[in-house]
Amino acid sequence: MNHTPLRMRRILHPDTGRALLVTFTSSMEVGVAAGMADLAGTIGGLAESGLPTAVVVHAGVEKTLFARFPNLPCGTIVDLFGGTWMTTAPQRREQICSLEHAVRVGADAVLMTVALGSADEASQLHLCGRIARECTAWGMPLVVRVDTTETDARRQFSATMSGHGARLAYELGADMVIVNYSGDPGTFGEALQGVDIPVLFGGAPNMATDEALLASIEESMSAGAAGIALSASMFWSDGPTRALEQAAEVVSGSPAA
Numbered sequence: 001m002n003h004t005p006l007r008m009r010r011i012l013h014p015d016t017g018r019a020l021l022v023t024f025t026s027s028m029e030v031g032v033a034a035g036m037a038d039l040a041g042t043i044g045g046l047a048e049s050g051l052p053t054a055v056v057v058h059a060g061v062e063k064t065l066f067a068r069f070p071n072l073p074c075g076t077i078v079d080l081f082g083g084t085w086m087t088t089a090p091q092r093r094e095q096i097c098s099l100e101h102a103v104r105v106g107a108d109a110v111l112m113t114v115a116l117g118s119a120d121e122a123s124q125l126h127l128c129g130r131i132a133r134e135c136t137a138w139g140m141p142l143v144v145r146v147d148t149t150e151t152d153a154r155r156q157f158s159a160t161m162s163g164h165g166a167r168l169a170y171e172l173g174a175d176m177v178i179v180n181y182s183g184d185p186g187t188f189g190e191a192l193q194g195v196d197i198p199v200l201f202g203g204a205p206n207m208a209t210d211e212a213l214l215a216s217i218e219e220s221m222s223a224g225a226a227g228i229a230l231s232a233s234m235f236w237s238d239g240p241t242r243a244l245e246q247a248a249e250v251v252s253g254s255p256a257a
Helices: 004-011 026-030 039-048 059-068 099-104 121-138 159-172 185-191 210-222 242-252
Strands: 019-023 054-057 075-079 109-115 142-147 176-179 199-201 227-231
Touching: 004 075, 004 109, 019 242, 039 054, 039 059, 054 059, 059 075, 059 099, 099 121, 109 121, 109 159, 121 142, 121 159, 142 159, 159 176, 159 185, 185 210, 199 210, 210 227, 210 242, 227 242
Parallel strands: 019 054, 019 227, 054 075, 075 109, 109 142, 142 176, 176 199, 199 227
Antiparallel strands: none
16 A cells, blocks of 8 residues: 555645645754754644644654654654755755655655755756655655755746756655745746646745745745745744744635734
């Protein structure tokens, strides 16, 4: 039996089929963020609020999380890749977790990042294709995040790049893809045509304020996005901020206050 649809239900809202993914992987990149030293406790408390449909963590955190919260009320996605900002190539990420290990620690899905336009793009696409085949064999949903930071800065948030990234992930066999919103709902919606997997908002040209971020999320949803996937640090100040609750309202289809 293919368990992918069953696991997908764990990371999507049961009524809307939309997703609100909160990522807790930045501590590996930059060190422990304020208020997030106890990641398992932080994630468990947030999950009990009912706001995220799933959280993104590394495999070691997954084990601690389930030990403390065996009935965690949201899905979990294990990021198979990682790296730090201490290196001379901070944008580069290597696979640090196998798919089998992610399955064994209880992941509902796995995530990998493809850097569109990077020097080793071909190798990343080859690896993504292999992981997609392994995911199919294990019945494990694959989420692909498309990174455009290594492309021309003028194109990082273009609808063309977002559409290309979404199409690329779809054709490689991903079950869900995270791309940047272009800032224009018309061109963004056109760029996503024919991509038959959920597309999540992963960033936008203007996120300087909570108001700008929420406006971008709302526009992307109106253009066809099926949810959001953002770092917890964007919604944190000694605990989750009101912006996370407002983002959840937008994703659910309720007007943000």
